[in-house]
Amino acid sequence: MMKRIAVLTSGGDAPGMNAAIRAVVRTALFHGMETVGVMRGYDGLMEGDCRILESASVGGIVHRGGTILRTSRSDRFKTEDGLRAALVQLEDWKIDALVVIGGDGTYRGAHALGALGVQVIGIPGTIDNDVTGTDVTIGFDTAVNTAFQAIQKLRDTASSHDRLFIVEVMGREAGFLALEVAVSGGAEYVAVPEIPLDMEKLCEHLHYSRKRGKTHSLIVIAEGVMSGADLKNRLQDTSGYDAKVTVLGYIQRGGGPTSFDTVLASRMGGLAVESLLKGESGKMVCSVGGRMVLRPLEEAWGTRKPLNPELLALVDILGV
Numbered sequence: 114m115m116k117r118i119a120v121l122t123s124g125g126d127a128p129g130m131n132a133a134i135r136a137v138v139r140t141a142l143f144h145g146m147e148t149v150g151v152m153r154g155y156d157g158l159m160e161g162d163c164r165i166l167e168s169a170s171v172g173g174i175v176h177r178g179g180t181i182l183r184t185s186r187s188d189r190f191k192t193e194d195g196l197r198a199a200l201v202q203l204e205d206w207k208i209d210a211l212v213v214i215g216g217d218g219t220y221r222g223a224h225a226l227g228a229l230g231v232q233v234i235g236i237p238g239t240i241d242n243d244v245t246g247t248d249v250t251i252g253f254d255t256a257v258n259t260a261f262q263a264i265q266k267l268r269d270t271a272s273s274h275d276r277l278f279i280v281e282v283m284g285r286e287a288g289f290l291a292l293e294v295a296v297s298g299g300a301e302y303v304a305v306p307e308i309p310l311d312m313e314k315l316c317e318h319l320h321y322s323r324k325r326g327k328t329h330s331l332i333v334i335a336e337g338v339m340s341g342a343d344l345k346n347r348l349q350d351t352s353g354y355d356a357k358v359t360v361l362g363y364i365q366r367g368g369g370p371t372s373f374d375t376v377l378a379s380r381m382g383g384l385a386v387e388s389l390l391k392g393e394s395g396k397m398v399c400s401v402g403g404r405m406v407l408r409p410l411e412e413a414w415g416t417r418k419p420l421n422p423e424l425l426a427l428v429d430i431l432g433v
């Protein structure tokens with residue numbers, strides 16, 4: 114009989130994590146179980162920094178960004194000593210199963226715990242959307258919208274001054290954020306880590322649009338390619354273009370979640386608990402074609418999740 118589960122958030126925070134925590138706690142209560150909130154991700158788990166979450170503990174958080182449990186990137190947890198410390202705390206706190214919310218780094222930790230006999234389910238939460246197996250991760254839609262709003266503002270000033278703007282967005286080694294906002298923000302060019310940067314093509318593209326009478330342009334670059342400042346210098350050296358650079362940075366991780374992320378997080382949190390009750394373990398909740406399914410945690414880092422080729426082609430076609 115499962116009585117007590119635990120939930121933690123780990124890695125970069127993402128809008129919607131609070132909605133997922135709320136869903137875990139309230140679904141557990143619905144099934145007569147108690148939830149322990151683990152503070153500061155795996156760091157807090159190793160130290161036993163935990164507290165019981167009541168229904169009221171997760172009241173008034175569904176619309177808030179960040180994570181009420183706080184988060185960390187833990188190096189110690191990657192060691193034998195760290196895993197052992199976590200096992201001791203799980204036993205001390207009488208925790209029967211664990212829900213982890215985060216990206217593939219979080220899943221690797223969960224997988225290691227699973228190999229030691231801990232029942233664990235993952236929920237994908239990262240603005241990068243770079244988790245293989247799920248179409249979307251919690252926080253991606255909000256981050257896209259945050260970057261989109263910033264780009265709309267930049268376009269106003271770019272067109273007023275006839276300027277070339279470079280916008281650097283987050284995404285780690287993946288181009289999902291960059292590609293999505295390049296399409297929605299009407300960018301002339303997008304540079305993503307999945308495709309080698311072709312400076313010649315980029316310059317030709319800019320020359321062509323200038324020749325057609327365009328007086329301002331927008332390039333979106335994913336941080337995994339190079340910094341916006343480096344791209345500015347390379348553009349200056351190769352073609353003489355002068356660009357203004359904006360780094361959106363951590364702004365993209367903050368703010369309350371969109372409706373899409375809130376619903377996604379609520380569904381994923383609910384299913385994570387239901388799955389534990391069915392005895393599932395070592396799996397992650399994924400959204401595939403709008404349906405929630407379970408997939409093995411290892412799938413998250415086995416292969417690289419591909420960018421949507423249709424969106425890539427669209428940037429070329431529309432950004433003339």
Ligand code: F6P
Nearest residue numbers: 125186239240241283284285366
């Ligand atoms: O994974 C989310 C993310 O914001 C990435 O886009 C970015 O590369 C990274 O986290 C930044 O990490 P940190 O918060 O450790 O600086």
